[in-house]
Amino acid sequence: MKVTAAVTHEKGQLSIEEVDLAPPGPSQVLVRTVACGVCHTDGAGIRQLIPVALPAIFGHEGAGVVEDVGPGVGSLKKGDRVIMTFPSCGACAYCAGGHPYACDHLNALFFEGTYRDGTKRFSQNGKAVSSFFGQGSFATHVVVDARNAVRADVDSDEELAKLCSLGCGVQTGAGAVLNRLKPEPGTSLAVFGCGGVGMSAIMAGAIAGCGTIIGVDVIPSRLETARAVGATHVVNGNERDAVEEIKRLTGGGAHGSVESSGIPALTLQALACLRRLGTAVVVSVTGEEKISLPLEPYLMNPSVTLAGLTEGGSDPQRFLPELVRYFKEGRLPVDKLVTFYDFKDVEQAFRDARSGAAIKPVLRF
Template sequence: MPQQITAAIVRTAGGALTLEQLTLGDPQPHEVVVKIVATGVCHTDMVIRDQLFTTPLPLVLGHEGAGIVEAVGSEVTRVVPGDHVVMTYMSCGHCDTCVSGHPAYCENMAPLNFGGAREDGTSGLCDCAGHSVHGHFFGQSSFSTYALASDRNVIKVPKDIPLELLAPLGCGIQTGAGAVLNSLKVSAGSSFAAFGTGAVGLAAIMAARVAGATTIIAVDIVPNRLELALQLGATHTVNPKLANPVEAIREFTGGGANFTLECSGRPEVLRQAVDSLSIFGTCGIVGATKIGTEVSLNINDVMIPSRRIMGIVQGDALSHRFIPTLIELYRQGRFPFDRLIKQYRFDQVNEAMKDSESGATIKPVLMFEGQ
């Protein structure tokens, strides 16, 4: 039967999120109802709130949810009620890229994750007046006490690790680590630089250490984040307010980094990340920007040293395999992503977003117990 839930809704571009009572519909055959215990706050939530991407409003945001399976549709076999799960991005499962093992590049990625509806255009949410509310953000809309997810984007996780710790694995942490381990394939003995040391950049730095990179450079303007980067695996840091990052990276590496990752979403920083590369170096792009944003590059400086630029989504992760791998690395003490997290109550969602944007908090996690 449909149930009453509390959700954080954005109704106007750039507006504050408001907690409202909604009705959550029954799960369809391949859907899962998840009681949310915690959810991470990600930069993409603010991107959509501010309508830098075109996504319909009113909308329930949230896409790093973790919780307990409450009910499953008739054709769900991956999980059963009572399972602990982390939720990740949504994919269709039937397009060429999904079938070939790259669901992060699903041909239906935009409508399934940013369309505010299921693949068939329906929504499982309505407000107290009976009006439909857009949901299914990243196939979950986890800024809510309960969420409708899919058997494709729920990952069963061990019950002995707190869900409030695991929540951020579904997007930001997966993206940074996957960019290094899956997409760039950073190799042992290589050099790597992360431009931006938020949750994605710091996850990438930890992953570069796991991969065996021997020169790991963190670039940021926030001193305490650079200090944390050193504790998590960086061998060098650069504050662009104090030094030219391109010159510094060339000095640290003896000519340029083998791999760079642009995490800030700023075109001028992407230019620096490309210019910092060695011959045959590769720059990955994970920083989300406003639609239509362009960057200027010196074509000869890309062509002649055979530098490569790679767009990366969700770390090209097969989440059902990759998230358990990250959990095992955490157990071994090799991937201490818990050091990035600060907890907030669900009703502090706007404060958590503000602290994320200001840099005061690296990875806010909303807690739902007691709501």
């Protein structure tokens, strides 16, 4: 079928064009896209900091309605509303152990542009086009593996559109807290970077019952939003020493921290702000940036943990319905982060994501 997509032919470029989409193969479904979030990782792929084979269609926070199912799909049917998420092989030891975010084939499935059956479903003038994250949701329709489409219990396309970022950004931040840190009620959490991922970590801290939740950023409007979604305190890193301020507010250091900004130096701060036995989770790194870490006094003596984590340690078929439930209960107000854009304004959405004017730009189709 003919569909409309934002195609990247060359580094740094996007243009809205007509492409062909093959029908879903075994274990795949065809989804009419309702909305797609714009994530930092899309920008990294478009700029080829991640070398995705071009031409490619980016977009990996899609949500939509199932229009057709391929052979052997039992979990989804025509008309189901789904949130699309990251792909995984389903067969390696990590997938089998309930850790698809640590799939042995993560790099290939996220970034090589093919599905787990090795095919590409988009093409243009007979030439295959890559699908980022096994989605390519900057398109009016996509084919995805049923493994990475999660049925969402919502009543309308409007509600679904607010939730598309659960598939990547929200689960990355919320999962760092709920799946990795698992904070005890009353403990303290520091979150570096108040974008979509960091805000989700703040909301999750509130869900977990953390007593002190500190958001760190340098954009005042974001710090205001951080307070509105659950931060008990905020620190403007341009005005204050964030580490000293967190130690002061927590009476000696945070129990846990999340680094979501992707700025290497802040990984060091996320570690330095901890109390003894604390854990810092790093969820956002792109490229080959380096930090220099003096092992003492940062690591061994305080017995702290520096942890990396992909996609919030999520098993999406289990975790995304839990996040949808929190949203419906008003405990995960992700709609406060969303700015909607018409699909044709995709480049403006990227500009606003970069400038900080939008926390979570979402394209509507």
